[in-house]
Amino acid sequence: METPSKTDNASNPTRNANHHQQPDDGDLDSPASDRVSRQNRPRKRKADVLPFKVGMRVSCRWRDGKFHPVKIIERRKVHDGGPNDYEYYVHYTEFDRRLDEWVKLEQLGLDSVENVAEKEKSLKMTRHRKRKIDEINVKGHEELDAASLREHEKSTKVKNIATIELGRYEIDTWYFSPFPPEYNGCLKLYFCEFCLNFMKRKEQHQRHMRKCDLKHPPGNEIYRSGTLSMFEVDGKKNKVYGQNLCCLAKLFLDHKTLFYDVDLFLFYILCECDDRGCHMVGYFSKEKHSKESYNLACILTLPPYQRKGYGKFLIAFSAYELSKKEGKVGTPERPLSDLGLLSYRGYWTRVLVKILKQHKSDISIRELSDLTGIMAVDILTTLHSLELIRYRKGEHSISTDPKVLDRHLEATGRGGLEVDVSELVWTPFEEQD
């Protein structure tokens, strides 16, 4: 990779023209030259480093008005601009990839150039692991190895669709999604909120909405309580719907590999229902026959419906009610998205702490697993992170101190919406025709 070096500087006409006035500016990195040439430096610097190259690390003014470190992921020419006029696609190294975006040169801090493209490979992993999402520390990539992480980030580096229209919402997307090539370059896509067909133009969409006779997801309604409904969609019977759903979901999930192989999956679509129809708020998918006891493959709450307890509802529905009906203990497939993991940790904590509060006497991991349908390893990890488990003389004991338990329960926040088991009308897949 090309880097701005002293050799480059020497051949730079702007620099040579000023040379007699700035004899001390021979070393751009020397503090002494900083003091001497401060006046002319920004412009000279700019000429030296522009255009920025992919892989460079600079700082960028974010929506909070402050500068944050970024890495340049991609660049593109500005329409009608000069030879060095580019826009830059940047990743904020402190934040999740969903905040990656195209920025103009004015937003970038010219004094912060640091080219670390290759030399920081090992460091890069550490940074990825330390990424912050909003104010919450969640590790999103911890279960991907370095090679697959690099491969993934290479193929999905730039968001392709910026916004979608779905029902009454216009939603900004978070990640790349592999829509068919003819949709490349569409900044906005229009979805039918019922069949999930997507269109490039508003008129096409309006025409479709007049014709489309679906008012809810295809498939069986297996749960209804109040205005909430859950539909079970067989990926084999509704292949196009399944594929559309996967393309839509990938816009909001960083890691997801299932796209066209939807036959082997069931999709559970959670809807808010009113007189206009059943509007999808989120979903989870599940392999029909999982050898690894996965009771959930993907989980997503659409952004307009987040922070309302739907994530925990979906988890409770999948991990608990379905697994319990099937008489199985289950666990979600990895890697989980950052928000998925956050929801799971909250759900597991809540379920386990509630049971521990009721059980004053000793209870084993095995008993907890039988009672909850949660896999033993997930129980152990959760109790560990809550510091509720202690090892003594080769045996573990679980703390049931009510004060400590109450504190944890409080910290998990609202419990979300409860699954009303009596409203569940469902037979496990094996028993269906």
Ligand SMILES: [Zn+2]
């Ligand atoms: Zn439709």
